[in-house]
Amino acid sequence: MTHTKTAFNGLVPAQFMRNSWHRQAQLFRDALPGFEGFLDRRSILELACDPDVESRLLVRDGRRWQVDHGPFKRADFRRLPDRNWTVLVQGVNLHLDAADRLLRRFDFVPAARLDDLMVSYAAPGGGVGPHFDSYDVFLLQGPGRRRWRIGRQDDLTLRPGLPLKILKDFAPEEEMVVEPGDLLYLPPTYAHDGVAIDECFTYSIGFRAPTNAELAGQFLADVSERVALDGRYADPGLRATKTPGRIPAAMVDATNAAIDAVRWTRGDVADFLGRYLSDPKARVFFDPPEDPPTFAAFRKALANRVLALDRRTILLYGPKAAYINGECIRFPRGVPAALETLADRREWRGGEISDPVLRLLHQWLEAGFLTMTDTDRSARG
Numbered sequence: 144m145t146h147t148k149t150a151f152n153g154l155v156p157a158q159f160m161r162n163s164w165h166r167q168a169q170l171f172r173d174a175l176p177g178f179e180g181f182l183d184r185r186s187i188l189e190l191a192c193d194p195d196v197e198s199r200l201l202v203r204d205g206r207r208w209q210v211d212h213g214p215f216k217r218a219d220f221r222r223l224p225d226r227n228w229t230v231l232v233q234g235v236n237l238h239l240d241a242a243d244r245l246l247r248r249f250d251f252v253p254a255a256r257l258d259d260l261m262v263s264y265a266a267p268g269g270g271v272g273p274h275f276d277s278y279d280v281f282l283l284q285g286p287g288r289r290r291w292r293i294g295r296q297d298d299l300t301l302r303p304g305l306p307l308k309i310l311k312d313f314a315p316e317e318e319m320v321v322e323p324g325d326l327l328y329l330p331p332t333y334a335h336d337g338v339a340i341d342e343c344f345t346y347s348i349g350f351r352a353p354t355n356a357e358l359a360g361q362f363l364a365d366v367s368e369r370v371a372l373d374g375r376y377a378d379p380g381l382r383a384t385k386t387p388g389r390i391p392a393a394m395v396d397a398t399n400a401a402i403d404a405v406r407w408t409r410g411d412v413a414d415f416l417g418r419y420l421s422d423p424k425a426r427v428f429f430d431p432p433e434d435p436p437t438f439a440a441f442r443k444a445l446a447n448r449v450l451a452l453d454r455r456t457i458l459l460y461g462p463k464a465a466y467i468n469g470e471c472i473r474f475p476r477g478v479p480a481a482l483e484t485l486a487d488r489r490e491w492r493g494g495e496i497s498d499p500v501l502r503l504l505h506q507w508l509e510a511g512f513l514t515m516t517d518t519d520r521s522a523r524g
Contacts, residue, residue, distance in 0.1 A: 151175060151326055156251030164252075165279065165330050168293055170319060174326035180262075180285035180344050181241040187264045187344075190232045191215050195426055197233040201271055201307065208272065210306040229269040229339075236260040236454060237427060243454035247489060249281065249348055254486070255420045255459055261347040265289070265339035273313035273336035275299055278352035280329050284321040287343020291327060292318045293335040310334055351420070365415050370405055417466030421457040429455060429468075429511035441505045441515075448515045450504060451490040456512045458486040467512060472503065 150156060151174035163169045182190075191198035191213050198213035202223065211219075220230075235242040236259055246260045258278070263271075265287075273292070282291075292315035300311045313334060320340065321327060329335055331352060337345065376397055384391075436444060452458055459466045460478045465486070479500045485491045496504075507513045 150248050150251060154326070159328075160251065163328060163330075168295075168317075168330065168333055169328045170321070171326040171328070173324050175283065175324045178283065178285060178324040180323075180346065181239065181245075182235075182262055182264070182285075182344065184264060184342070187230060187232055187262060188215075188217070188220055190235070190238065191230050192217065193238075196238060197426065199231045199233075200228065201231070201269075202228040203268075203270070203272070208305055208307055208309070223266070226266055226268040229263055229265040229271060231261060231263045231271070233261050234259045234424065234426075235262045237424075240454055245283075245346065246348060250487075252350065254457070255416070256350045256352075258349045258351045261349065263345045263347065265343055265345070267339055267341050270336065270338040271307065272309040273315075273334060274308050274310055275332045275334045276329070276349070278331055279350045281348040282321075282327040282329070282337070283346040283348065284323055284325045284327075285344030285346055286323055288320055288322050288340040289337045289343050289345060290318065290320050290340055291335060291337045293327075293329065293333060295332075296334050299332060299334070361419055362412065362415050365419070366405065366407060366411075372401060372404060374401075376401075413461050414464060414466075414471055417459050417461060417464060418469050418471055421459050421466040422469035423455060423457070427455050429453065431509060431511040435509045438502060438505050441508065442501055444515065445493060445501075448517055449490055449492050450485065450508075451514050451516065452485065453512055453514055458482075458489075460486050467507065 151171055153171040153174060159169070190196050191200070192215050194214040196213065198215065200211045200213070200215060200219065202209045204227070236246045237243075242260050242262075246257065249257060262285075270289075292313075294314055294316035296314050298312055298314075302309045302311045313336060315334070315336065319327075376394070378391070378393060378397075381391070381393075456468060457466075460483055463474050463477055465472045465474070465478050465482050479497065481491055481494060481496045481500060481504075484494075491504075504513065508515060
């Protein structure tokens with residue numbers, strides 16, 4: 144995969160990030176000309192029946208909504224009406240190489256922010272109701288047409304008593320019909336409602352936007368596992384009390400002093416983020432090769448092979464550490480250029496590389512984090 148200045152027709156990454164990202168909605172007509180997607184009705188319903196895939200089924204009956212979670216059975220879909228239902232399949236990029244390649248088209252945004260590709264299949268009239276997302280989202284239209292109503296509004300009150308988040312007072316400002324290949328970008332909290340005009344697919348590219356409370360909580364939990372403080376609470380000067388229910392002030396002071404002794408640096412925060420953001424999701428498992436090459440064979444084969452990250456692998460890096468699938472590997476002299484290239488382009492096509500780094504790549508291959516293909520086949524793909 145190579146980086147390009149223009150990922151989609153009409154979308155110039157530098158201009159888009161400067162003018163629209165986090166600021167305003169933008170529609171790119173015919174962003175991917177002739178885009179037909181890579182799923183049909185049968186294949187997306189099969190994914191929804193897979194116990195390793197996260198999926199939902201939404202059915203609307205007037206103002207009432209029913210939401211069911213997968214895995215489903217084929218009979219569940221045979222009982223559906225002709226209209227007003229939607230199947231949502233999350234994390235399709237974890238299961239299909241074509242989905243992963245589509246997701247990587249958005250590599251003008253840092254990989255640390257990229258979340259997943261969700262695909263929705265809707266019968267005519269199907270949708271998820273007027274709502275907002277707390278993160279940036281790109282909505283790429285596959286086969287079929289969808290009518291979008293969108294608007295920026297301050298009132299984000301939700302209708303009570305529903306199994307999904309539906310805006311109580313939706314006030315759209317724009318309306319548009321999108322066709323295959325059209326790409327709609329919406330900033331966080333931008334209200335939107337998409338309804339299928341006919342049978343249609345929508346490919347939704349979402350981005351990670353953890354709350355401050357989530358990040359702080361996860362970081363403090365991480366610190367608690369790594370902190371090393373000497374000593375134990377003791378009170379040799381404790382005297383008899385007439386108020387046994389009162390917490391001793393000295394105990395509060397001693398605990399406060401112990402907690403105050405816990406320190407962390409910006410580097411500690413960076414390491415936490417690297418491990419946290421590269422940690423695979425709960426349903427992600429890797430498949431080590433049945434007969435991996437020896438290190439000697441691996442080194443020799445690289446002359447005519449391309450190393451590529453498995454679609455499930457997340458590789459990030461900082462100035463002096465790389466993070467792969469929740470693990471941290473430190474490099475006191477700086478992250479090797481080969482690993483930076485592998486993280487940025489998700490493949491490595493050869494070049495100078497030290498023996499220790501080569502051994503590290505061999506370990507990742509044995510773990511199923513990497514794949515190795517010949518250069519000709521990679522170029523054709």
